[in-house]
Amino acid sequence: MRKLIMWNVVTLDGYFEGEKNWDLSFHGLVWGKELEELSLTQLKSADMLVFGATTYKGMADYWTNGEEGDEGEVAKFMNGIQKIACSSTLKTANWNNTILVKDAVAEIPKLKQQGNGDMFVFGSGNLSESLLKAGLFDEIRLCIAPVFLGNGRLLFHQGIPHQKLKLLEARSLSTGGTLLRYAPD
Template sequence: MRKLIAAINTTLDGICDHTAGIPDEEIHQHYTELLRQGDAILYGRTTYELMEFWRTLLENPSEEKSMNDFAKAIDQIPKIVFSRTLKNVDWESATIAKGDLKGTVLELKQQSGKDIFVGSPSLIIQLMKLNLIDEYQFCVHPVVAGSGLPLFENINDRTILKLIKTKTFSSGAVTLNYEPTNKKTTNS
């Protein structure tokens, strides 16, 4: 059974706006290596459309090798997009999910192969509520954004996580890997 890993950048105040972090060469390398360890990544429409930026670096490479390497890795990993509005995608390695989120993820997890990643805040919340995430990887940037999209918006249940691994970057960013303990309590 494959693991479903929620991997996302966030700020100290829990904002997951892609412009709020401080991506650098080391963080790009980290995510390049992570993507190479997976068989698929799940996106919602908004995050998928943001990630299409990386396609431009395939045609017009950056002067920064780590960004070009990430662009190649994100291009190569199959992307499954969950959207009610997109009818098709033109990124060769992307497809629109044919089924519902729960059924598709359960089917993917049952297959043999490498890990599956989810990188969209909205999907992380939905999958968290369905208790389908096996591991969380938060890359916490040393920034207080002050405003933006909070990662854990609309969560009503208290979820307890167990820290399993950390990694510190020279920028001060830290990845925190957690496993859910499957203990949930309802907040009143």
């Protein structure tokens, strides 16, 4: 059975994105060799990536049109892996190996039963909130960037049900960031 894992970089004050879509400038504060290695490790453990509509469109554009350069190995994984685009509004999903899912809360539990690798949700704030409310995440992985952004899009909103979590790992990065891994208790 697959594990559903959330992966996000957030600021110390809880923002995963600035005021505009794809305002991720704070990611540069924590990016380095350690996060690059973690990214590859996570992708190698995965057999499926799950995105909301906005993140799907942005990631598809970045990974299919971007320059591979230093990201060559990551780009190969991103373009080759099975992807799920969760959206009630998208009509098509043309990035390699993508399936379009209209109701993520209904479909994700079925998809978790169909494989053995990990399923990662990257970004996708609205989708992550829906999956959290439905209790579908097996693990939450966060990298805390050492900055107060002050405004933008919060990852966790009011309305997330009370849930006790168990710390699986806490690790400091040489960039000043902190990696945290939690599982439902």
